Amino acid sequence: MTKKTRYKYIYGPVSSWRLGTSLGIDPISRDKKICTFDCVYCQVGQTAVLSDKREVFVPTKKIIEEIQSLPPLKIDYITFSGRGEPTLAKNLGEIIRRIRDARRGKIAVITNASLVDRKDVQEDLAFADLVMLKLDACSEEAFLKINRPVPSVKFDKSLQGMKKFRSGYKGKLALQIMFVEENKDCAPEIAGLAKDIKADEVQINTPLRPCSTRPLAKEELDAIKGYFQGMKVVHVYEGKKQAIKPISKTATSKRRGICEKLRSDD
Numbered sequence: 001m002t003k004k005t006r007y008k009y010i011y012g013p014v015s016s017w018r019l020g021t022s023l024g025i026d027p028i029s030r031d032k033k034i035c036t037f038d039c040v041y042c043q044v045g046q047t048a049v050l051s052d053k054r055e056v057f058v059p060t061k062k063i064i065e066e067i068q069s070l071p072p073l074k075i076d077y078i079t080f081s082g083r084g085e086p087t088l089a090k091n092l093g094e095i096i097r098r099i100r101d102a103r104r105g106k107i108a109v110i111t112n113a114s115l116v117d118r119k120d121v122q123e124d125l126a127f128a129d130l131v132m133l134k135l136d137a138c139s140e141e142a143f144l145k146i147n148r149p150v151p152s153v154k155f156d157k158s159l160q161g162m163k164k165f166r167s168g169y170k171g172k173l174a175l176q177i178m179f180v181e182e183n184k185d186c187a188p189e190i191a192g193l194a195k196d197i198k199a200d201e202v203q204i205n206t207p208l209r210p211c212s213t214r215p216l217a218k219e220e221l222d223a224i225k226g227y228f229q230g231m232k233v234v235h236v237y238e239g240k241k242q243a244i245k246p247i248s249k250t251a252t253s254k255r256r257g258i259c260e261k262l263r264s265d266d
């Protein structure tokens with residue numbers, strides 16, 4: 001591999017308030033963002049291709065070659081995320097299994113949970129040590145307003161999928177909730193749903209990287225946190241971050257915006 005194209009599918013490591021030092025894998029890795037959602041607050045831009053079709057976007061072998069060529073790195077998690085929804089990658093489970101053969105360490109998947117009602121997606125996610133499911137809405141109406149999903153994805157189906165996945169999943173399950181102006185009034189209802197899902201942790205977030213939506217203030221997240229009493233909850237303003245040099249600035253900024261902003265995850 002030439003120096004210029006050395007890392008096309010791997011990015012970071014970045015300092016994540018939720019994961020410590022996180023090395024990213026983008027199993028879609030297309031210039032145009034492909035996602036099942038077009039969230040109002042998305043920090044990697046508008047969705048170019050709104051799709052629910054699972055495909056092999058990057059051959060597993062190519063990702064494993066990059067993993068094997070990594071310099072020695074101290075990382076807490078290898079994390080599937082990037083520009084788009086990682087469960088759209090049909091080979092997600094295979095990539096996770098092959099990474100386990102190639103190196104030690106914990107593996108996380110950050111997913112918007114749109115496809116978690118599917119058996120094949122649940123089987124793939126089961127290979128990860130940590131799965132972080134998005135829950136930004138409390139009703140179909142709010143879901144359409146904030147996440148703007150592909151028409152086949154319905155809020156109730158996704159919610160049932162989360163509960164079903166929880167019942168069989170042996171790893172750590174977290175809920176990631178992005179609060180903005182559009183859904184902050186849903187917080188009490190979302191907290192109720194989070195209790196029903198029985199996740200191990202709830203991560204309350206607001207978009208601190210540049211996007212078209214205003215982030216909520218720390219005081220607002222503190223108040224929202226109050227609705228989640230009895231659960232293990234962290235919020236973005238409480239997270240600790242440190243400066244970390246990515247192995248490839250180009251690969252990283254493509255997934256996460258300009259390099260000055262590489263200090264936190266979404």
Ligand code: SF4
Pocket residue numbers: 035036037038039041042043044047083084085112
């Ligand atoms: S699910 Fe993630 S990548 Fe997709 S539109 Fe929402 S924030 Fe962006």
